[in-house]
Amino acid sequence: MKNVDIYKQYFSAECTFNGVERRGAAVWLNAESDSGIVRYEVGVTFFPHRDAEDFAVSYDACVLKELLRTKGRRSKKKDELCMAQVRTTADEIAGTLKGTILWEKPLGEAQYG
Numbered sequence: 001m002k003n004v005d006i007y008k009q010y011f012s013a014e015c016t017f018n019g020v021e022r023r024g025a026a027v028w029l030n031a032e033s034d035s036g037i038v039r040y041e042v043g044v045t046f047f048p049h050r051d052a053e054d055f056a057v058s059y060d061a062c063v064l065k066e067l068l069r070t071k072g073r074r075s076k077k078k079d080e081l082c083m084a085q086v087r088t089t090a091d092e093i094a095g096t097l098k099g100t101i102l103w104e105k106p107l108g109e110a111q112y113g
Helices: 076-083 086-096
Strands: 002-017 020-034 037-047 062-071 100-106
Touching (some): 002 037, 002 076, 020 086
Antiparallel strands (some): 020 037
């Protein structure tokens, strides 16, 4: 099984989960391939982010959503198709956690794998 981090970025956010205020969100897109099947998923986790140096991610406010599962291999075309869905899917995930990702306030540069 091969797992590839295609995209990851941290953003300011608003969420309260398990009684803890969360001010940061990590958003990512991963691809996993095994035995001729490729699978893409978007993940979102909200974390406290109490100051500019606090990136201690807690995974209790974390949800993953599968975007694509198909026969074949990872490709640029599939990567681009899934990247185009990251924000919409991440917003849906955030809504299930009653949170908001502040896309206009990134906490760092995007990381691409």
